[in-house]
Amino acid sequence: MKLRKIISTLLAAVMLCTFLCGCEDLEEFLDYDLSAEPRNHEELLVSHYIDVGQGDCEFIEFPDGKTMLIDAGTSKSSGTIIDYIEGLGYSEINYVIATHPHADHIGGMADVIKYFDIGQIYMPYAGTTTKTFENLLTTIQDKNKKIKTAKAGMNITKSENLDFSVDIIAPVNDEYDDLNNYSVVITIQYGNNRFLYMGDAEKEAEDEILEDKSDVSADVVKVGHHGSKTSSSAKFVSAVGADHAVFSLGEGNDYGHPHSQVVKRWKKAGAEILRTDKNGTIVITSDGNNLTVDTEK
Ligand SMILES: [Zn+2]
Structure with a gap:
């Protein structure tokens, strides 16, 4: 009896220690005070490129305290994503974007x-017959939520006081042969800083965005289609002119992402290369003037 008590006390101590160490790691990595929930934004824009292996997932904290999720990786990643967002102190996501199905x-x-x-949900006018997609639509319906059809020219939110705006610059057209080209492409402007999120948009979509005269210049780009050579045309890369190019992909993936020429192209254009397969989760913070980059590894 006594021995059992000692073992259970030891077990509880080990569990508590693991929990505390886990929090400390997250706190140290993110440089947050996790005891203050939800945390004090101090009018920062924080873009988290969450490592979900081969897939895409960006969680963005806006300077007005609202939040946005762009994509949510594969079905295997939902636990990681939920833990991460909850770990930051949120129980609500104001804007959810599914770039393409x-x-x-x-x-x-x-x-x-x-x-x-969940607040507003944006998706392109594109569908497939996969179980994953049907399951998503059923979930949205069960939650009594409506889907807003994303199109170039829509504003998601803005604040003139904060000099802050979140806009959709693609899809430009209604019909594409490839689902990737339906990708919802988003720009965030905050003071003197700009962020661009490309989804899996390929060259056809990039050309249309440029023809549409959207402002694609950005300090930080989430590179299109995991760094595949079907995206990041030379013309588009030079128009973006990013200082930081984030590639979201899994180590040793079956697709050969990222393509070495694409990495070279962004590097040559002056961008620091950041990759979730090498750096883990990447966090880029803007105060409207300056950017800071933190990586998990
Ligand atoms: Zn993809």
Whole structure:
């Protein structure tokens, strides 16, 4: 009896220690005070490129305290994403964007939508017959939410006081042969800083964005289609002129992402290369003038 008591006390101590160490790691990595929930934004824009292996997932904290999720990796990543967002102190996501209906972007989204309070949901006018996609639509319906159809020229939110605006610059057209080209492409402007999120948009979509005269210049770009050579045309890369190029992908993936020429192209254009397969989760913070980059590894 006595021995059992000692063992259970030891076990509890080990569990508590693991929990505390986990929090400390996250706190140290993110440089946050996790005891203050939800944390004090101090009018910062924080863009988290969450490592979900081969897939895409960006969680963005806006300077007005609201939040946005762009994509949610594969179905395997939903636990990681939920823990991460909850770890930051949020129970609500104000804007959810499903860039296009491929499983490496919407796979974990149904679970995330079930778990959190959700504001507006944006998707392109594109569909497939996959179980993953149907499951997502059913989840949205069960939650009594409506989907807003994303199109170039829409504003998601803005604040003149904060000099802050979130806009959709693609899809420009209504019909594409490839689902990737339906990708919702988003720009965030905050003071003197600009962020661009490309989804899996390929060259055809990039050309249309440029023809549409959208401002693609950015300090930070989430590179299109995991660094595949079907995206990041030379013309587009030079128009963006980013200082930081983030590639979201899994180590040793089956697709050969990223393509070495694409990495070279962004580097040559002056961008620091950041990769979730090498750096883990990447966090880029803007105060409207300066950027700071933190990586998990
Ligand atoms: Zn993809």
